[in-house]
Amino acid sequence: MGQTQKQREAAARAKAARDVAAAEQRKHRQRLYAIAAGIVTLGLIAALVLPALFSNRNDTGELGNVAASQFPPNPALAEDRTWQATISTSAGPIEVELNGAGAPQAVASFVALARDGFFDSTICHRLVTMNIFVLQCGDPTATGTGGPNYRFGPIESAPEDNWYPAGTLAMARIGNDGSSMGSQFFLVYEDSYIPADAAGGYTVFGRIVSGLDIVQAIGEVGVAGGATDGRPATDVTIIGVNVQN
Numbered sequence: 001m002g003q004t005q006k007q008r009e010a011a012a013r014a015k016a017a018r019d020v021a022a023a024e025q026r027k028h029r030q031r032l033y034a035i036a037a038g039i040v041t042l043g044l045i046a047a048l049v050l051p052a053l054f055s056n057r058n059d060t061g062e063l064g065n066v067a068a069s070q071f072p073p074n075p076a077l078a079e080d081r082t083w084q085a086t087i088s089t090s091a092g093p094i095e096v097e098l099n100g101a102g103a104p105q106a107v108a109s110f111v112a113l114a115r116d117g118f119f120d121s122t123i124c125h126r127l128v129t130m131n132i133f134v135l136q137c138g139d140p141t142a143t144g145t146g147g148p149n150y151r152f153g154p155i156e157s158a159p160e161d162n163w164y165p166a167g168t169l170a171m172a173r174i175g176n177d178g179s180s181m182g183s184q185f186f187l188v189y190e191d192s193y194i195p196a197d198a199a200g201g202y203t204v205f206g207r208i209v210s211g212l213d214i215v216q217a218i219g220e221v222g223v224a225g226g227a228t229d230g231r232p233a234t235d236v237t238i239i240g241v242n243v244q245n
Helices: 005-053 104-115 212-221
Strands: 082-089 092-099 126-128 134-137 168-171 185-188 204-210 237-244
Touching: 082 104, 082 204, 092 104, 092 212, 104 204, 104 237, 134 212, 204 212
Parallel strands: none
Antiparallel strands: 082 092, 082 237, 092 204, 126 134, 134 185, 168 185, 168 204
16 A cells, blocks of 8 residues: 655655664764774873883882983082093993083083983994984984983084084084983084074083094994994993083
8 A cells, every 4th residue: 555645755854864863873973982992092191201211210110310300400519610421332431521611501410310320231222424423312112212301401512613623522413403302412523513592502511522533433434324423333331421520
């Protein structure tokens, strides 16, 4: 028996209602999937970021007192004077002079971290052998992203002409960010012109007094895989840093 016009209209309205309900259910499921995907993504980011932020742990799994702080050491600790330090490495000892008067914040941080054993058993993770000539160290993760919990700035004692003579000891930082310094530093083993960026130049906080030939020898061996920027072909580990009063 055929449907009347009213029956057909009622059936059409019922179908439309079911379609709307189904569409709402699909949207709800999509929102749940999006939330779940976001949670997974955040988890992956945390897995990548947290190890870098909390990588400076000692053998007991705890942060050293200096590195655990959210604030850098007081620059007054540099005492406005010259310091002597020996960076003992697997390639040999490198003696440096630290300029507490010219770069008090950088020197205070380096001295405090050294005395806290922060640099012990860390790997010099980066060597550059073209255009600029530097060996970069001070990252406990050996990835270029690690450091203490604090960061500091502004830039101190950067050369106005952007020239960094062989033997220069300077702080590494994130590009265009003068307040991103932590523990990473670089040793210049050949005269290098390093252009300033939007933040300025790079904090020079000392110089190599003895052992420049050791760094130059590392540079001569080159970068692993034959590249010009990357991990040194010669593994270089900082055994410890001894600061003399």
